[in-house]
Amino acid sequence: MELRHLLYFRTVAEELHFRKAALKLFISQPPLSRQIKELEKELGVQLFTRKDKRVYLTDAGKYFKAEVDGIFARLEETKGIVRQIHNNESGELKIGYISSVYQSHLADVLIAMRDVFPYIKTNLFEIPTLTQTKGLELGNLDVGILRGPVKSDQLKVKTLFFDPFVVVIPAQKGKHKRQEKLEAYLRGSPFIFFSKEIAPHYYDKLIEICARMGFKPDIVHEVNNVHSILQLVEAGLGVSILPYSLKQQYSFLKVSFIELENMPVSTEVVMAYKRSNKSAALRWFVENYQSKIARFSG
Amino acid sequence: MELRHLLYFRTVAEELHFRKAALKLFISQPPLSRQIKELEKELGVQLFTRKDKRVYLTDAGKYFKAEVDGIFARLEETKGIVRQIHNNESGELKIGYISSVYQSHLADVLIAMRDVFPYIKTNLFEIPTLTQTKGLELGNLDVGILRGPVKSDQLKVKTLFFDPFVVVIPAQKGKHKRQEKLEAYLRGSPFIFFSKEIAPHYYDKLIEICARMGFKPDIVHEVNNVHSILQLVEAGLGVSILPYSLKQQYSFLKVSFIELENMPVSTEVVMAYKRSNKSAALRWFVENYQSKIARFSG
DNA sequence: TAGTTCCATACCTGTAAGGTATCAATACTT
DNA sequence: AAGTATTGATACCTTACAGGTATGGAACTA
Numbered sequence: 314m315e316l317r318h319l320l321y322f323r324t325v326a327e328e329l330h331f332r333k334a335a336l337k338l339f340i341s342q343p344p345l346s347r348q349i350k351e352l353e354k355e356l357g358v359q360l361f362t363r364k365d366k367r368v369y370l371t372d373a374g375k376y377f378k379a380e381v382d383g384i385f386a387r388l389e390e391t392k393g394i395v396r397q398i399h400n401n402e403s404g405e406l407k408i409g410y411i412s413s414v415y416q417s418h419l420a421d422v423l424i425a426m427r428d429v430f431p432y433i434k435t436n437l438f439e440i441p442t443l444t445q446t447k448g449l450e451l452g453n454l455d456v457g458i459l460r461g462p463v464k465s466d467q468l469k470v471k472t473l474f475f476d477p478f479v480v481v482i483p484a485q486k487g488k489h490k491r492q493e494k495l496e497a498y499l500r501g502s503p504f505i506f507f508s509k510e511i512a513p514h515y516y517d518k519l520i521e522i523c524a525r526m527g528f529k530p531d532i533v534h535e536v537n538n539v540h541s542i543l544q545l546v547e548a549g550l551g552v553s554i555l556p557y558s559l560k561q562q563y564s565f566l567k568v569s570f571i572e573l574e575n576m577p578v579s580t581e582v583v584m585a586y587k588r589s590n591k592s593a594a595l596r597w598f599v600e601n602y603q604s605k606i607a608r609f610s611g
Numbered sequence: 612m613e614l615r616h617l618l619y620f621r622t623v624a625e626e627l628h629f630r631k632a633a634l635k636l637f638i639s640q641p642p643l644s645r646q647i648k649e650l651e652k653e654l655g656v657q658l659f660t661r662k663d664k665r666v667y668l669t670d671a672g673k674y675f676k677a678e679v680d681g682i683f684a685r686l687e688e689t690k691g692i693v694r695q696i697h698n699n700e701s702g703e704l705k706i707g708y709i710s711s712v713y714q715s716h717l718a719d720v721l722i723a724m725r726d727v728f729p730y731i732k733t734n735l736f737e738i739p740t741l742t743q744t745k746g747l748e749l750g751n752l753d754v755g756i757l758r759g760p761v762k763s764d765q766l767k768v769k770t771l772f773f774d775p776f777v778v779v780i781p782a783q784k785g786k787h788k789r790q791e792k793l794e795a796y797l798r799g800s801p802f803i804f805f806s807k808e809i810a811p812h813y814y815d816k817l818i819e820i821c822a823r824m825g826f827k828p829d830i831v832h833e834v835n836n837v838h839s840i841l842q843l844v845e846a847g848l849g850v851s852i853l854p855y856s857l858k859q860q861y862s863f864l865k866v867s868f869i870e871l872e873n874m875p876v877s878t879e880v881v882m883a884y885k886r887s888n889k890s891a892a893l894r895w896f897v898e899n900y901q902s903k904i905a906r907f908s909g
Numbered sequence: 910t911a912g913t914t915c916c917a918t919a920c921c922t923g924t925a926a927g928g929t930a931t932c933a934a935t936a937c938t939t
Numbered sequence: 940a941a942g943t944a945t946t947g948a949t950a951c952c953t954t955a956c957a958g959g960t961a962t963g964g965a966a967c968t969a
Contacts, residue, residue, distance in 0.1 A: 315613040317926090331947055344927045346947055356690060358697040366935050366946040373697040380689040384682060391678040392654060399656040399671040615957090629916060642958045644917055664915040664966050 316388075318352040319381050321345055322360060326378040329368045401593045405434045408598075409445040409457035412538035413476075413555065414582075415562045419458075422598070422605045430594050441511045441537060449587055455595050460514055461581035468585045473603060476556035477572070477579040478522055481542075483549045484567040495571065496526050503533035503551035511537050515580065519554055522578050530554075543568060556580055614686075616650040617679045619643055620658060624676040627666045699891045700727075705734045706896075707743040707755035710836040711853070712880075713860045717756075720896070720903045728892050739809045739835065747885055753893050756900075758813060759879035766883045771901060774854035775870070775877040776820055779840075781847045782865040793869065794824050801831035801849035809835050813878065817852055820876050828852075841866060854878055 321338060325345065328334040335342040353360050360374035370378060410419060423435055438445075438454065445457035450467050463470045480495065482502075509516040523530045533551060536542055542553050547568050560570040584602060586595060619636060623643070626632040633640040651658055658672035668676060708717060721733055736743075736752065743755035748765050761768045778793065780800075807814040821828045831849060834840055840851050845866050858868040882900060884893060 315615060317613060332945085340926090341928065342947075343929085343949080347949090348926085350948085356693060356697075358693050359701070360693075363947065368947085371697070372700055373693045376696055377689065377693045380685070380693070384685055384689070387678070387682055387685070391675065391682070395654060395656050395658075395671045395675045395678075398674055399654075399669070402670060403657070630914085638958065639960080640916075641918080641960080646957085648917085661916065666916085 314352065314355055318348055318355075319384065321348045322352055323378060323381050323385070325349055325361065325368070326370055326374065326381075329370070331368065402430045403433060404430075404592065404594055405436065405455075406592065406594045406598060407436045407438065407453065407455045409438045409440050409448055409454045409459065411442060411445070411459050411582075412439050412540060413559050414439075414458050415558060417562070418606050422602055425601070425605050426594070426597065429597055433594055439538070441507075442514070443511065446585070449585055452587065452590075455590055455592060456584060456586040456598055458582065458584050460512065461583040462514070463583055463585045465585075467587055467589075469588050471584045471599065473582045473584055474558075475579045476558050476582055478518070478554050478576065479557050479560060480552065480571040480573060481546050481555050481559075481568050482552045482571065483546060484569055496528065499523070499526070499530070499552060500528040502531070504530040505534040505536065505542050505545045505551040505553045506530070506532050507542075508535040508537065518578055518580055522554055522573070522576060525576065525578065526573075556582075558582075612650065612653055616646055616653075617682065619646045620650055621676060621679050621683070623647060623659065623666065624668055624672065624679075627668070629666065701731060702728075702890060702892055703732045703734065703753075704890065704892045704896060705736065705746075705751065705753045707736045707738050707746055707752045707757065709740055709743070709757050709880075710737055710838060711857055711860075712756050713856065715860070716904045720900055723899070723903050724892070724895065727895060731892055737836070739805075740812070741809065744883070747883055750885065750888075753888055753890060754882060754884040754896055756880065756882050758810065759881040760812070761881055761883045763883075765885055765887075767886050769882045769897065771880045771882055772856075773877045773879055774856050776816070776852050776874065777855045777858060778850065778869040778871060779844050779853050779857075779866050780850045780869065781844060782867055783847075794826065797821070797824070797828075797850060798826040800829070802828040803832040803834065803840050803843045803849045803851045804828070804830050805840075806833040806835065816876055816878055820852055820871070820874060823874065823876065824871075854880075856880075 321334070324334040324337050325331060328337065331345055331349075332342045335345045338345065349361070358373050358377075359371055360377055362369045362371055408419070410416075419437070426433060426435075438448070440448070442459040442463075445454060445459045446463055446465060446468070448454035449457050450465060458473065461470065461472065480499065482498075504519075506519055507515050519530060519532075534545060536545070539555065539559060542555065543559070543563050543566055545551065546553055547566050557570070557572070584599060586599060619632070622632040622635050623629060626635065629643055629647075630640045633643040636643065647659065656671050656675075657669055658675055660667045660669055706717070708714075717735070724731060724733075736746070738746070740757040740761075743752060743757045744761055744763060744766070746752035747755050748763055756771065759768065759770065778797065780796075802817075804817055805813050817828060817830075832843060834843070837853065837857060840853065841857070841861050841864055843849065844851055845864050855868070855870065882897060884897060
């Protein structure tokens with residue numbers, strides 16, 4: 314006995330007509346007749362009486378029909394729930410993040426996430442804030458870690474932390490640590506920074522910081538990610554001003570991270586996601602990202 | 612998806628070892644591996660993880676296992692009940708009865724029986740008491756309505772009623788109704804009766820009755836059934852002594868049924884069946900025969 | 910490190926599911 | 940009442956699929 318037999322039986326029981334049932338089942342009538350006969354033989358029970366070209370359910374057949382209906386209902390429900398369990402623990406999460414995000418932290422969170430969602434697939438995209446904003450709005454990303462502020466009605470935004478800025482200069486130039494000497498040095502140095510198109514807010518912050526220090530930065534090199542900026546500074550091409558959190562991540566580079574005294578300018582790092590996204594994995598990620606980071610940083 | 616897939620899955624889930632499960636299922640390991648793969652593909656759900664030569668159930672797999680167990684349990688129960696329904700309403704009942712049984716009554720009982728057992732097949736055998744006894748013992752009959760006493764350890768015997776005897780004489784001879792005249796008439800008449808071999812107990816009763824009346828019967832014609840006896844009496848071939856219950860059944864015959872006064876001899880009509888016979892239809896028949904007869908007779 | 914065992918995959922074979930043709934019986938239509 | 944249509948069952952045929960063996964890659968065990 315297979316589910317096929319039960320399905321054929323149930324359909325004949327509903328139609329009480331072999332040819333109509335066969336149509337419903339997309340098979341021809343003779344195999345249906347045979348399969349029902351086989352079911353009755355295997356059970357040793359007559360489920361239908363055939364008389365005068367008409368088909369009737371026996372009492373046994375009536376009982377069987379009710380039970381088979383229940384079995385199919387239960388099976389369908391089971392399939393639905395098992396898929397739900399599977400999807401809640403699997404599925405996919407597309408994460409955007411700015412280049413300044415400490416990837417080790419992100420990795421740690423994803424490792425922790427696998428305990429809860431063993432079959433999750435995560436796609437990571439290191440892309441600038443504006444690109445992330447568009448991707449989130451289009452649904453190409455599930456969540457983004459980016460620079461605030463993020464202005465979009467579609468997105469929910471959550472502050473992760475405020476990141477003050479530091480001056481980054483080549484290591485051998487590190488002896489200019491005192492603030493008054495620093496300003497003069499920076500005034501006469503070429504700047505390496507994000508283009509205004511890629512990170513307008515970031516760009517404005519830079520201008521503001523330099524203004525507060527009394528000069529206008531000479532942005533000679535425009536690039537689109539933090540790694541390149543830092544590598545170019547290390548190579549002696551110029552200086553930059555970047556978020557403090559990068560110091561920890563790039564401590565191996567031969568550059569100096571110099572904190573600015575009395576500088577009330579900082580950048581806000583936020584997590585953003587589409588309000589309408591109901592993914593269970595996303596919910597977990599949003600709720601647990603910060604505590605996981607705190608734990609791993611401790 | 613077929614029940615085969617669910618069975619294969621359940622067995623692997625129990626064993627957590629494909630080769631052992633395959634042995635249990637009497638197939639080789641590769642088709643089992645494929646069938647499980649197919650099931651997972653059709654569901655779109657991973658039910659097992661295979662790692663380091665070991666097999667584990669996923670959370671989805673654990674849930675599915677529990678549900679599949681329930682589905683199989685329900686299916687087995689359903690099969691059992693549907694067979695029970697079928698067997699209670701079908702099957703066969705082989706009924707023996709003596710020729711003196713009022714067949715109309717028997718028919719009435721069988722009609723009533725069909726309401727309860729719509730698909731029952733009944734086989735009726737009008738055979739003498741001794742033949743019935745042998746048939747019951749051999750299992751060729753399920754139940755018998757016959758003359759008591761029935762002596763057999765294998766059979767259970769239930770009294771239906773006691774049947775006094777009446778003299779049966781041709782109708783034109785009916786004016787000999789007073790008992791003193793009757794005795795003389797019978798003494799001079801040929802007797803038509805059962806042979807001693809066929810109905811020894813019946814035969815003995817006849818001898819006893821005649822002895823009580825003061826004569827020995829002249830049994831000229833031996834026959835083996837009541838119909839023939841009555842027809843021969845009607846034809847004027849002789850007289851007989853038969854159970855009173857026949858009067859009702861053969862009231863259309865041109866014979867006289869004369870009750871005997873002060874005659875403490877009667878015959879016991881019983882129902883007998885094999886102790887070991889557990890047929891549901893038989894049980895119903897035994898329990899309902901008398902009440903059904905009383906109802907139809909009333 | 911060599912031998913063994915696991916599950917997965919490649920390839921092959923026999924059987925059963927589904928097809929068409931048609932039958933006998935009954936219903937329906939004229 | 941005769942002709943036609945329709946029903947479920949059976950005969951015969953074809954093909955897809957379930958189960959087989961052989962073997963691979965990876966991991967375990969002695």
